[in-house]
Amino acid sequence: MATATGESPDKALVRSKKSNAVFDARSRDLLSRFIADWIKPRWRELLVALALTAGLAAATGAYPMVIKFSFDNLLEGDVGWLPWVLGAIVIITLARSVLLYLQTVATQRIVLRLTADMQSTTFSHLINSDYARLTRDTPGRMMSKLTNDIQFIQQATLASMNSLMRDSLSVIALVGSMFYLDWLISLVVLGVYPFAVVPIVTIARRVRRNATRTQAGLGGMTSLLAEKLGATRLIKTFGLEKYASERVNRSFEDVFRLRLKGVSVKARLESMLEALGGAAVAGVIWVAYWRISSGASTVGDFMGLTAALLMAAQPLRAVGGLMARVQEGLAAIESVYEILDDKPTIKELPGAKPLVLDRGTVSFENVAFHYGDEQIVAVRDFNLEAEGGKTVALVGRSGAGKSTIVNLVPRLFDVTSGSIRIDGQDIREVTIASLRDSIALVSQEVTLFDDTIRANIALGRLGATDEEVVAAAKSAAAHEFILAQPQGYDTIIGDRGVRLSGGQRQRLALASAILRNAPLLLLDEATSALDTQSERLVQQALADFTRGRTTIVIAHRLSTVQNADLICVMEAGTIVEQGTHAGLIAQGGAYARLVRAQLLSDPEADNPPPGVALN
Numbered sequence: 001m002a003t004a005t006g007e008s009p010d011k012a013l014v015r016s017k018k019s020n021a022v023f024d025a026r027s028r029d030l031l032s033r034f035i036a037d038w039i040k041p042r043w044r045e046l047l048v049a050l051a052l053t054a055g056l057a058a059a060t061g062a063y064p065m066v067i068k069f070s071f072d073n074l075l076e077g078d079v080g081w082l083p084w085v086l087g088a089i090v091i092i093t094l095a096r097s098v099l100l101y102l103q104t105v106a107t108q109r110i111v112l113r114l115t116a117d118m119q120s121t122t123f124s125h126l127i128n129s130d131y132a133r134l135t136r137d138t139p140g141r142m143m144s145k146l147t148n149d150i151q152f153i154q155q156a157t158l159a160s161m162n163s164l165m166r167d168s169l170s171v172i173a174l175v176g177s178m179f180y181l182d183w184l185i186s187l188v189v190l191g192v193y194p195f196a197v198v199p200i201v202t203i204a205r206r207v208r209r210n211a212t213r214t215q216a217g218l219g220g221m222t223s224l225l226a227e228k229l230g231a232t233r234l235i236k237t238f239g240l241e242k243y244a245s246e247r248v249n250r251s252f253e254d255v256f257r258l259r260l261k262g263v264s265v266k267a268r269l270e271s272m273l274e275a276l277g278g279a280a281v282a283g284v285i286w287v288a289y290w291r292i293s294s295g296a297s298t299v300g301d302f303m304g305l306t307a308a309l310l311m312a313a314q315p316l317r318a319v320g321g322l323m324a325r326v327q328e329g330l331a332a333i334e335s336v337y338e339i340l341d342d343k344p345t346i347k348e349l350p351g352a353k354p355l356v357l358d359r360g361t362v363s364f365e366n367v368a369f370h371y372g373d374e375q376i377v378a379v380r381d382f383n384l385e386a387e388g389g390k391t392v393a394l395v396g397r398s399g400a401g402k403s404t405i406v407n408l409v410p411r412l413f414d415v416t417s418g419s420i421r422i423d424g425q426d427i428r429e430v431t432i433a434s435l436r437d438s439i440a441l442v443s444q445e446v447t448l449f450d451d452t453i454r455a456n457i458a459l460g461r462l463g464a465t466d467e468e469v470v471a472a473a474k475s476a477a478a479h480e481f482i483l484a485q486p487q488g489y490d491t492i493i494g495d496r497g498v499r500l501s502g503g504q505r506q507r508l509a510l511a512s513a514i515l516r517n518a519p520l521l522l523l524d525e526a527t528s529a530l531d532t533q534s535e536r537l538v539q540q541a542l543a544d545f546t547r548g549r550t551t552i553v554i555a556h557r558l559s560t561v562q563n564a565d566l567i568c569v570m571e572a573g574t575i576v577e578q579g580t581h582a583g584l585i586a587q588g589g590a591y592a593r594l595v596r597a598q599l600l601s602d603p604e605a606d607n608p609p610p611g612v613a614l615n
């Protein structure tokens with residue numbers, strides 16, 4: 001009968017391994033990938049930590065020996081042994097404390113190193129992925145993956161290391177001693193545990209699902225926080241404090257509920273193992289009764305067994321808790337691998353050569369582009385030759401596709417069909433670095449970092465000298481206002497440049513582009529925030545700078561582009577009219593209408609350009 005009870009749970013274990021394993025195939029793949037990528041390379045450090053753990057265990061194990069020795073000799077009367085025992089206790093204690101310190105630091109060092117390495121690898125992979133991918137997720141969600149999710153992985157790894165090295169060692173030792181005391185009772189008792197596999201699997205799945213949701217919830221929360229704290233002006237002026245608090249609170253509540261649920265699911269696992277421990281003790285007493293009465297076992301064996309079982313209960317519970325931790329870690333590993341597995345679509349062809357610049361002619365041939373939805377065309381049938389060294393202006397209504405055209409040149413996106421060539425070379429066939437090195441783009445939304453003015457301008461060309469930075473600032477008519485700042489070029493401008501005016505920010509962006517000293521200049525509404533006076537100053541400075549550079553300039557204020565060599569009017573993603581200012585005015589088409597509309601709405605702003613009557 002005892003044999004039957006001993007066997008059937010084993011069968012249950014085998015069965016459950018087949019159909020209902022703790023880890024499904026997908027998790028096993030993830031786990032082995034994670035181990036191969038992140039754990040294996042650290043095997044040396046792991047070995048050191050393991051050795052320290054074993055040393056610590058040995059030092060701990062030496063305590064009972066010393067105590068046994070003292071008690072055995074205490075009654076003898078001869079105290080010659082006393083200094084030896086006292087010395088041994090001091091030495092063992094010292095060894096234990098040193099080992100404890102070394103073991104803690106060695107173990108923590110491994111997981112902390114792992115965390116930092118994962119963060120840096122994931123970040124550099126992320127920042128190198130497609131612009132389209134980067135704009136698909138909110139910064140908050142990506143931040144959460146790099147912080148919260150990696151934190152989950154760190155905790156799971158630490159728990160696994162502790163359990164695998166410390167708890168499993170004790171379980172093995174205790175089970176060993178149990179079998180030594182009475183193998184039959186041990187078999188019966190341990191036969192209880194395989195029954196735990198099925199509920200563990202069910203609970204583990206639930207933990208995993210919940211962990212995935214919690215991590216997504218944390219992502220949403222970080223995202224909302226970043227968004228709301230980044231929009232304080234809007235919130236203040238529109239009186240949206242209550243709205244913002246409610247919105248953010250809802251997400252705090254979501255995360256609270258998910259976390260609480262996670263805790264309760266995990267606690268269920270541990271209390272179930274606790275109950276099983278009780279069942280095991282009952283089993284011991286039951287079987288021991290037969291064994292002792294038949295004389296196969298002694299009361300001492302029984303006492304020892306019960307003690308070992310009770311001592312093993314804690315590490316066994318820890319192993320159960322580990323299951324849950326590992327599931328949380330796996331959910332996070334999945335989310336991090338989602339970043340690491342992303343393959344950029346904008347990439348270099350094998351053997352791509354650097355761009356060879358001659359005059360810097362940019363030609364668009366039948367370019368069409370859509371942002372993902374084929375039905376919504378952003379650019380179509382776009383043909384344009386921006387001759388080397390000349391300035392081409394793109395004008396047209398909002399949403400006509402002007403910025404899109406400018407973003408296609410540095411390959412922020414690739415054309416859907418057609419091609420863009422620079423001096424005859426398709427931009428998809430040259431190296432990305434050489435392409436982007438030859439372009440300076442001032443985009444419609446200025447981007448600045450919370451750093452000094454000098455550092456922000458120097459973003460245009462990392463490593464530029466101070467003189468070059470100042471020269472660039474002068475060319476962008478920014479030098480004067482920079483000197484008027486409290487610390488001049490060393491003034492810190494705040495997150496995204498909040499401590500500057502819109503026009504000042506634009507001039508810093510322009511200075512940065514000028515510093516880049518690239519042969520192709522793309523200006524998307526680069527001076528739109530400036531007053532007419534400052535804009536004229538910038539225009540004069542730019543006139544020198546753009547000489548000999550191929551420049552594509554976008555402007556709504558048409559007075560700024562009238563000197564362009566070619567003006568193209570865009571409508572619904574294509575060019576409907578092109579020519580010089582005078583030619584287009586004479587033609588009396590779309591451009592003439594735009595100019596007239598602008599003059600009528602703001603006749604004081606500027607002198608009417610030649611050839612345009614106000615009525």
Ligand SMILES: Nc1ncnc2c1ncn2[C@@H]1O[C@H](COP(=O)(O)OP(=O)(O)OP(=O)(O)O)[C@@H](O)[C@H]1O
Pocket residue numbers: 371378396397398399400401402403404405444
């Ligand atoms: N990231 C994007 N995802 C999806 N659609 C986009 C995206 N950016 C722009 N669009 C769409 O593409 C079209 C062209 O936009 P684009 O920014 O090129 O216009 P624009 O001419 O620069 O307008 P504006 O003068 O207002 O800056 C618009 O209909 C816009 O809705």
Ligand SMILES: [Mg+2]
Pocket residue numbers: 402403404444524
């Ligand atoms: Mg635009």
